[in-house]
Amino acid sequence: MISKMERAVNYVVLTLMALIVLFPIGTFVTSALSPDRSGKPVGIADFQWDNFATAWRDAGFSRAMAVSMIIAVCVVAGQVLLALLGGYAFGVLGVVGDRVLFPIVLLGMMISLEAIIVPLYYQFRTLGLTNTLPGIILIHLGMGVPFGVFWMRAAFRALPRSAFESAEMDGAGPLRMLRSMAAPMARPAIYTLILLSFMWTWNDYFLSLVFLHGENQTATVALGVFQGKYVTQINLMAAGGLIVAAPVLVLYVAFQRKFISGMLAGAIKE
Amino acid sequence: MPAPAQIRPAQAAVVRRRPLRRRTRWVGLAFAALPLAVYALVVLVPLGQSVQYSFFKWDGVSASTWVGFDNYVSFVTDPVLRSTFGHVLVLIGFFALLPIVLGLLSAALLTRAKQPGMAVYRWIFFLPQVMTTVVIALVFKRIYAPDGPLNQALRAVGLDSFAKTWLGDFTWALPALGLIGTWVTFGFCMVLFISGTSAIAPELYEAARMDGAGPVREFFAVTLPGLRGQLAIALTLTITASLRTFDLVWITTHGGPGTSTLTPAVALYKAAFQNPQIGLAAAIGVVMALLCLVIAVVITRVSERD
Known part of the structure; x- marks a missing residue:
């Protein structure tokens, strides 16, 4: 003692x-x-x-916050789906060629956005996907696959083997096993993935700065513009900052345990 | 790099679970197809294209010309671009070394007993991790402002001559930015190391004490070796973060004053989207990616060596 x-x-x-x-x-x-x-x-x-109301109005946050929210919700939903499919495949079913494929997926956790942003922008421009929400959602999803698959694979592998075996005996196909057994059992890991994925997407600045402007500005980029214009009005600038930070902070207050354990466990993600 | 550590259990599992697995591996590929396709489209294909772009001179509009390694050469020979490496080294001091030393110190000072209230502290230490960098940049713009709390404090204790526009000063802007990184990271390192020390077997500490080791020897003989894995994680994360610094610099200084806080990522952004030298931007991106990879591999190798 x-x-x-x-x-x-x-x-x-x-x-x-x-x-x-x-x-x-x-x-x-x-x-x-x-x-x-x-x-x-x-x-x-x-x-x-009133500072919050004034900042909200002057910075045009209604639009920007809505854009950020749409992107974040779509990315989280897509991310969970991709992570479930990939994690289940690599963790439970096994994948043809996984000795090569899985390391390639993991490599993605080490690849920084900077390494791909230039061609990504010019290719997406040719496809007409720059300054569109589907475009940026797709990029967030692709960047998130390595962590998502890594995370859900670990969660599925931690489930008892016997559950899968008995479900198979009962004649459940792989898709039904995933839907009615594996996914519900891995619920805590899914919740953590949802929180982290929402935070990473909401907090993004670089990708939004490059890909979205005008009407499609996200909250973080709008805040950057707002602070540039209101250099002399510190109180409004600070109020704007708190507005943009609020959604993630609220989640952090509510689910602190999941955030911290997730970030510690997921620390190997960039 | 996590890859090698991840492969081993997977291979073992293939052997053990063969009956269930053999029939399902093709089904597995079908399940994995969608995530793999999205990943390939967004990450792998552009990665290859980055390498390709980096060998061309292109302004984004007119035709591109093959220039071989010229873009890489100018990244290391152009004085302004080369200076970004020096800036990264300074940032590593603030983003990586300082937080890790602080984290180790606090982990060593804290005795390894479970204390009530630890959850509250952990919550506070992680707070900077969940805040978007834009907001953190604004918080510190305020702190460093000419009439901000830092200068007010200096004036209050009679150090008026030290008061300055911190982020507009050629000498002080970079360290001032670096300290923001220290503030963001040290809580994370601390929690990581505290959780690490609590996993070290108490017998090791007892044995060290029996041998008459003082607190300092105990730290170097037991705590530090025990934290090897956590140290590797912290170093990899913080060093790559210093190399990749963008948001913080872009919002506070845009790389200025002059080019005194220019980082590779900011140089990349300017080259890609402001006065397009797209080949150069791609080359910067490729070099950054390679450096991140090398850093991760070297740190993992060193930490696993016995």
């Missing part, structure tokens, strides 16, 4: 580190609530909650 002293030292270290993380965010939040353009912190009574 550890002594009281050791315990106290632990808390001091942890609290100090925590304060370093929280301080910048704290100043940002107080800026967002300040009636002063320079974002000077004020007392609770003077908080100007």
Whole structure:
């Protein structure tokens, strides 16, 4: 057992580190609530909650947030489907040529977007897919396949073998086994995949910056434009930042355990 | 790189599960076809094309001309482009080494007992990981602003001469950006290492103490070797992140002032989409991808060597 002293030292270290993380965010939040353009912190009574409404209106966030939401929801749905199919194939059924194919899929986790963005843009331009939502959704999906397959394969392999064997005895085909048994049993892993995939898609900036503009701007890119225009209105800029961060933060508050364990386990993903 | 470690269990499984598997491997290929097709279309084909593009000079409109390795040569000889490597080295110090040292220190300081409240701390340490870089960039733009909290604090303690426009300063902009990376990463490293130390067998620590090892020797003899796997993960992630820095720089400094915070990814973006030298952009992308791969392979190899 550890002594009281050791315990106290632990808390001091942890609290100090925590304060370093929280301080910048704290100043940002107080800026967002300040009636002063320079974002000077004020007392609770003077908080100007209108800043959020003003920023929302001025930055045109209704449109941008809707675009981000559509992209994120489509990507998450597609991602789960692809990961289920791929993970089930590589983890349970086995795949012809998997000694070659699976390493190639895993290699994708190491391939950075920068390595493919140039041809991707010019090819998609020829196909008329730049500045379209289906275009960017497709790219997110393709980039997400390696992690998704890796993740669901591990989840399916952790399921008891006997379940598959007895289901097969009952004459269940591979598709029915996936739908009615494997997928429901791997539900915790699927939830984690949904959360991580939503976060990665929502937080994306580079891909949206390259592929989408004007009407199709995502929330992160719209925020970048907004902060460029409102350099002197710190309070509105901060309010806008919190609006864009909010969806993922809400999920993080609600499902913190899944986020943290998922990110630690999935740390090998880029 | 995770690949080699992943292959071994798969092969073992093929042997063990043959009866079920043999009949299903073609079905498996059918199941995997859709994900594989999307992956090939979006990642593998453009990857090949990147290599192809990198041997041409092309402005995106007129016809392209074959230039061999010229684009690669200019990436390493052009003074501005070459300087991006130096910037990455500085960023590695801030994105990788500093957070890892801080993470190790805190993991060593924290005794390995389960404490109540750890979940709350973990939540806080992971907070920067879930925030989009755009917002993080804005948070720190505020901190570093001429009238921002950092300069106010300096003036308050009488260090007025140190107050400056941090992100607009030729000398200080890069370290200032680097510290943002430190802030984002150290909590992650800390949690990773704390979870790692709690998995080290307590007997090892007892044995070290019996041998009369002090806290420092204990750290180097037990904790550090025990964290080998976590160190490899942290190094790979943070070094490749430093190499790939884009969002943070693009939103705060656009690579400036001058080119003092230009990173390879920002140079790539400018070459690809602003004053199109598409071959050069592709070459930068290919070099970045190769470097990431080499870094990952080297770190994995070193960490697995006994």
